[in-house]
Amino acid sequence: MSLIKSLPPMLTAIGLGIALSACQTVGSKEAYRSAFERGATPGSQPQESATQSINAYTVADLKPGERPDQASTEAGLWMMMDRVEADLSTSGNRITDAKLNTYVNGVLCKIAGEYCKDFRVYIMRVPTFNASMAPNGTMLIHSGFLLRTKNEAQLTAVVGHEIAHYLRRHSDQRLKDTVDKTNAMIFVQLASIAAGVSSLGNIATLATIGSLQSFSRDNEREADGYGLALMVRAGYDPIEASKIWKRVIRERDADPDKKQPDAFLATHPPSDERNQALGELANSVENANELRTGEAAYQNAIAPLRASFMRDELAKRKYSTTLALFDMLAEDGHNLAQVHYFRGEIYRLRGDEGDLQHAISAYRKAIAEGDVPPELYRSYGLTLKRSGSMEEARQAFSMYLELAKDAPDHQMIQSMISGNI
Amino acid sequence: MLRTIQLAALAAAAFLVSGCVTAKTVEFKWQNDDRRMVLMPTDIQLMNMTGGGVEVPNAEWTAKAEGLFLTSLRDKLSEINSQVIESDTGLDQPQEQVKLIKLHETVGATIQNHLPGTAFALPTMPESAVWTLGSSTHALKARYGADYALFVHVRDSYTSGDRAAAIFVGALFGVHMQGGTQRGFASLVDLRTGDVVWYNRLLRAKGDMRNAKGARETADALLRGFPG
Numbered sequence: 001m002s003l004i005k006s007l008p009p010m011l012t013a014i015g016l017g018i019a020l021s022a023c024q025t026v027g028s029k030e031a032y033r034s035a036f037e038r039g040a041t042p043g044s045q046p047q048e049s050a051t052q053s054i055n056a057y058t059v060a061d062l063k064p065g066e067r068p069d070q071a072s073t074e075a076g077l078w079m080m081m082d083r084v085e086a087d088l089s090t091s092g093n094r095i096t097d098a099k100l101n102t103y104v105n106g107v108l109c110k111i112a113g114e115y116c117k118d119f120r121v122y123i124m125r126v127p128t129f130n131a132s133m134a135p136n137g138t139m140l141i142h143s144g145f146l147l148r149t150k151n152e153a154q155l156t157a158v159v160g161h162e163i164a165h166y167l168r169r170h171s172d173q174r175l176k177d178t179v180d181k182t183n184a185m186i187f188v189q190l191a192s193i194a195a196g197v198s199s200l201g202n203i204a205t206l207a208t209i210g211s212l213q214s215f216s217r218d219n220e221r222e223a224d225g226y227g228l229a230l231m232v233r234a235g236y237d238p239i240e241a242s243k244i245w246k247r248v249i250r251e252r253d254a255d256p257d258k259k260q261p262d263a264f265l266a267t268h269p270p271s272d273e274r275n276q277a278l279g280e281l282a283n284s285v286e287n288a289n290e291l292r293t294g295e296a297a298y299q300n301a302i303a304p305l306r307a308s309f310m311r312d313e314l315a316k317r318k319y320s321t322t323l324a325l326f327d328m329l330a331e332d333g334h335n336l337a338q339v340h341y342f343r344g345e346i347y348r349l350r351g352d353e354g355d356l357q358h359a360i361s362a363y364r365k366a367i368a369e370g371d372v373p374p375e376l377y378r379s380y381g382l383t384l385k386r387s388g389s390m391e392e393a394r395q396a397f398s399m400y401l402e403l404a405k406d407a408p409d410h411q412m413i414q415s416m417i418s419g420n421i
Numbered sequence: 422m423l424r425t426i427q428l429a430a431l432a433a434a435a436f437l438v439s440g441c442v443t444a445k446t447v448e449f450k451w452q453n454d455d456r457r458m459v460l461m462p463t464d465i466q467l468m469n470m471t472g473g474g475v476e477v478p479n480a481e482w483t484a485k486a487e488g489l490f491l492t493s494l495r496d497k498l499s500e501i502n503s504q505v506i507e508s509d510t511g512l513d514q515p516q517e518q519v520k521l522i523k524l525h526e527t528v529g530a531t532i533q534n535h536l537p538g539t540a541f542a543l544p545t546m547p548e549s550a551v552w553t554l555g556s557s558t559h560a561l562k563a564r565y566g567a568d569y570a571l572f573v574h575v576r577d578s579y580t581s582g583d584r585a586a587a588i589f590v591g592a593l594f595g596v597h598m599q600g601g602t603q604r605g606f607a608s609l610v611d612l613r614t615g616d617v618v619w620y621n622r623l624l625r626a627k628g629d630m631r632n633a634k635g636a637r638e639t640a641d642a643l644l645r646g647f648p649g
Contacts, residue, residue: 182473
């Protein structure tokens with residue numbers, strides 16, 4: 001019994017040591033740079049990473065076509081994700097548009113090179129800025145991501161980042177990290193109960209959570225740097241990677257409810273850090289400005305679906321951030337009639353002080369650009385009617401009925417024209 | 422955190438005491454010549470529970486258990502039902518089938534959570550109510566020419582050496598910790614209506630599908646009360 005009594009404090013100390021050591025990462029800039037250098041030769045053997053926590057689980061990159069050994073934890077992850085993928089393939093949210101899928105797969109193959117066949121892309125109709133990679137090569141791209149990126153180079157920056165998660169086997173590394181740290185945690189908790197100081201167990205739990213998230217951030221830094229190298233190798237201008245984060249920051253700053261990301265619990269490094277680190281790395285690439293951005297090809301590819309992506313953003317009813325996003329799209333200058341129409345829709349739906357006038361002026365800008373959707377005239381008419389310009393409203397409604405002959409709301413709009421509603 | 426563990430352990434223990442419960446959603450009897458039943462691809466996953474309680478999926482065990490369990494299931498069914506039809510599996514599966522397996526996972530888990538007579542039974546749900554997968558099951562009836570389908574879903578985790586040590590040390594100090602569990606359910610579905618006509622669940626801290634004997638025992642337990 002005396003042995004057990006003296007053990008717990010010692011175990012506690014050891015456990016805390018394990019849990020906390022991983023928090024001591026090197027300067028984050030170095031983490032990006034070393035991954036960038038390493039990404040120049042994908043498929044390489046393990047070598048020292050600048051990030052100590054990642055070194056603990058150093059692995060060789062997956063080789064093209066490589067499958068994990070059946071007895072490994074990695075194979076378990078693949079099995080689980082194979083099932084998730086089967087579910088995804090039949091998901092109602094999946095965008096199956098053949099042209100868009102062919103385009104995105106083509107871009108993926110340009111940057112994945114000999115790994116091309118290891119990935120399957122699923123484009124999902126979700127209006128958020130996100131993409132993810134499963135350990136088995138299942139890649140998810142949200143429609144909100146496709147709307148927010150400006151060109152092919154920005155698409156490859158994120159695809160490259162996700163490919164890096166796959167090649168560097170980050171899911172398996174994270175699983176091993178989680179298993180080891182929770183193992184340590186449970187014994188620390190038991191030991192602290194035995195020692196009669198259960199508060200130590202709570203500290204250990206917190207330390208473990210913080211340490212797990214810190215490991216996740218280190219993975220993200222590595223994927224950023226590595227992805228940037230893949231992008232340069234495929235001939236894309238690396239400065240576009242940091243520009244994505246500038247766009248994200250601008251949208252975030254427009255959010256009235258924005259919360260400061262919790263530095264302790266965040267799974268990803270702060271956007272400002274990513275913007276800066278990726279920008280500095282890109283500036284160190286020689287003749288980067290001669291590399292391509294692929295803007296026209298990208299905009300052509302998403303053009304047929306862009307209106308539906310924008311409508312999904314409106315449905316979020318997060319007007320401030322959506323306005324910031326649509327303003328950026330207006331600056332990009334593609335299909336301005338469409339962008340101004342949707343800017344008008346934001347003002348019309350929000351209905352704050354002065355928004356009626358903002359909406360009217362946005363609709364007018366759209367009309368001036370030409371080639372607007374028929375629904376614009378309905379919205380324009382409703383806004384004019386609300387602001388008291390009945391004659392102009394009638395004209396807009398008539399235009400709508402002329403352009404949308406089979407409109408289901410034909411009779412209602414007709415009543416508005418005759419002044420019955 | 423510890424309080425959470427204790428509460429979770431208590432809740433789990435409460436569940437485990439109830440063992441496996443048979444829920445005949447409706448009194449069901451085969452009509453004589455009406456026993457064509459398609460066996461859907463079994464949805465099985467075996468996991469290793471680590472010291473810290475993380476369930477790590479294990480591909481090797483799962484592959485082995487899938488083979489053993491399927492053999493046991495076929496043996497068991499051949500004793501009570503002579504017209505079992507095999508379904509397409511893997512990439513040969515039609516989309517409708519994949520969707521129905523997904524739907525069954527959700528419906529089956531809901532039945533499991535809200536079984537009449539248990540702590541989380543739905544207070545406003547009459548006992549005569551029938552759970553159903555809906556008319557999308559017609560696609561399976563057309564494809565296989567069967568009137569019934571059996572859906573099976575099992576998740577099975579095993580206590581690792583680390584976990585066993587944690588449980589042992591915990592017990593010394595009066596802390597109860599959960600080891601590996603076997604959770605699963607099987608539903609017999611009438612493909613003409615989509616209704617779940619028979620259902621059984623497993624929720625227990627025993628069972629081992631990694632060997633032939635254990636796999637047969639699990640199949641027996643899961644199909645206990647299956648209409649013969």
